Amino acid sequence: MLSVKELTLVTDEQVAWEELGGGIKRKVMSYNDDIMLVKVAFEKGGVGAIHSHPHLQISYVSAGTFEITIGDDKKVLKEGDVYFVPSEVLHGAICLEAGELIDVFSPMRADFV
Template identity: 40%
Template structure:
């Protein structure tokens, strides 16, 4: 099987970001990357910015996002777009699973 095309979820290990957040790269190629992120209730995604465009799709849970000073609560089925260099972060109001889509790929997420 060509591992450049297919990514088998059960074969991909999580990276523990901190006590309340873990993530795994579920697909990547070209200029795109998809990362599955699991947040426990109370987890905080600190305000930050980067050179990547990002879309976060909430699979399940509930969190308050902030993008460039504008706050919005999102739940399962909702999405949020973060432009390049936008200041963004979140607070998890309950256990939450997100899919984060980045372009270009987050080289800093790749293990050397």
């Protein structure tokens, strides 16, 4: 796998998809110790299970439609929408229409590399 740590100019073709199962795959596009950007593609019906982590997360819906849950809040978001996840807050996603999320984490997710 191509090392994208601190890679400054990244083309989509340079990074291979990692199959996660359940109709979900991801690409870690670039990162350093402080920040990471990840593309996550979902098939319709794909579920990002409810979970939490110490990282701050902000995500952009680049395609598709998702039901996003953050803590006690739930909302349907579509292409062009954004959500923010504070540290240690339970959150998850259900893909209603095939799409893609662009996730940014701070600090980087060591468990993704």
